[in-house]
Amino acid sequence: MKSRTLVRHVKEGGKNLIRNGWMTFASISAVTVMLLVVGAFLLLIMNVNHFATSLEEDVEVRVFIDLIATEENQDELYSQIESIEGVDSIQFVPKDEGLDSLIASLGEQGDIFETLRDENPLNDVFVVQAENPAETEILANEIVDLPYVDTVEYGRDIFEQLFAATDFVRNVGLALILGLMFTAMFLIANTIKLTIIARKREIQIMKLVGATNGFIRWPFFVEGLLLGVLGAIIPIVILSYSYRSFYGSMGEQTGLDFFTFLTPNPILMQMTGLLLAIGAFVGVWGSMMSVRKFLKI
């Protein structure tokens, strides 16, 4: 295609937007509302994912070693755990260190336990991490049967619930996003259908004088693209502004020290890119849907 033809198509597409007035407004509004919700969910999902990932990294099996185990026994146990499939890392925490962190975590009251220093009742511990956090339970069950293992511990219940919750948020968000995308798509398809009906005669004449389908389709492609991209602007501005001020007032703190919010950069850039892409996709798809039917003249 020659560049002057492209210029013509873009001009025509832009003219269509203005000619369709209220329908253009309605379509852009639909895209705006859709992308507002999509964007909000995107931010939520990205944070939930971030949360889930940091949790998953925390999922570990604490293997309490039998008190009667000698150092050799411990080494043997270490290599046995190491040979289990799916083990990512093993860290040895001697009982003295365990006591230190216990005392530290209890603050002033912890000083009482200083007296236990000589007769430390705690076990030496292996902290084992699974390659796949979801397989933590299987791993724990295998380890518990090994010799010189006293008990194993892992935060089963809490983590399972959390995983279920994050999955739920992700799925609901996705379903909502898809539903809204289709709504916006149909609205855009309708707007463009109006353009086409208004220009049916023009299309017929274009075909009579030998215009290819591609030539006829281009202005509508541009119109759809513009509808989608224009609809993305307001959500991007609102969401970027809101997230920044939310982040500014909350800081990274959530009240839970193991969970932080994502910093505005780069997730706002990612969101902007995604919203523009979704807007453009929905717009173009919507317009192509309605053009296809009408080109079979």
Add this chain to the structure above:
Amino acid sequence: MISMKEVWKKYPNGVMAVNGIDIEIEKGEFVYVVGPSGAGKSTFIKLMYREEKPTRGDILIGGKNLAKIKERQIPLIRRNMGVIFQDFKLLPSLSVYENVAFAMEVIEESKANIRRRVMNVLEIVGLKNKARFYPHEISGGEQQRVSIARAIVNNPSVLIADEPTGNLDPDTSWEIMNILEDINNRGTTIVMATHNKEIVNTIRKRVIAIEGGRIVRDEAKGDYGYEK
């Protein structure tokens, strides 16, 4: 130039519009297509610019078989033919100049070429001084002349006219005929469906009469042959 061989057309609703037409039209000929309403004239014309696809048979125009070409080749075929209609089919929002230029924009001609050629054909149809007018500002005859200008602007080898004088008064009809003859004299083949007895009987050309989807008469310098 144009050659139809055993062409049949049956519409999806079961109507048999064209029933085995054979015809040869030479380059540079001027042919009237006459016949009562509903006899298949329109379908015959539509088959020529591939608005309709034949159910059976071959239609050769300029070496291409319209019965066999692919959907996306239709635009290329149309660029080699001009079509004019009873209702002119002009775009009301475009000026006379723009309406004609439109046909050249579609084939991506350069602005300079378009300007030169459009003014040229507007001169041929005698509308050079009305280039800036809009269709609703000019008479029916002038509108038809604009549509003729648009039809010939890309130098087609065939001009197909579907009752071009159907909406015009007698005087204006003669003007249009003069222009069409002029174009024909420049070497363009013209196929014209018409109900205008006076024109057919005065400007004597080859006449093809269609009835019941068949050619019932084909005479060089024939007459209209119907009462109305």
